[in-house]
Amino acid sequence: MRGPDGTDYPMVNEFVEVEPPERIVLRHIQEGHDFTLTVAFADEAGGTRIDWRMRFDSAAEAERVREIVTAANEEVLDRLQTLLAEETR
Numbered sequence: 001m002r003g004p005d006g007t008d009y010p011m012v013n014e015f016v017e018v019e020p021p022e023r024i025v026l027r028h029i030q031e032g033h034d035f036t037l038t039v040a041f042a043d044e045a046g047g048t049r050i051d052w053r054m055r056f057d058s059a060a061e062a063e064r065v066r067e068i069v070t071a072a073n074e075e076v077l078d079r080l081q082t083l084l085a086e087e088t089r
Contacts, residue, residue: 033061050077 001009017025023040040051056062
């Protein structure tokens with residue numbers, strides 16, 4: 001991953017399950033910060049509903065990063081929404 005300032009952050013992500021078009025499951029593997037991300041997609045009201053769930057291996061780690069992860073995920077989903085809106089123009 002590359003940060004806005006150009007800093008590289010090495011990480012490993014392993015796709016565990018890909019079921020087009022319903023869901024993607026991946027393992028984020030980083031010492032002390034492991035989690036499973038499940039993203040499910042469903043048709044809803046002429047659009048797509050995205051359910052985004054992160055399950056951390058450690059409850060303490062989940063609590064430690066809760067605010068950062070929540071804000072970062074909202075940013076990612078906002079960016080996705082902007083890109084998709086541009087594609088439909």
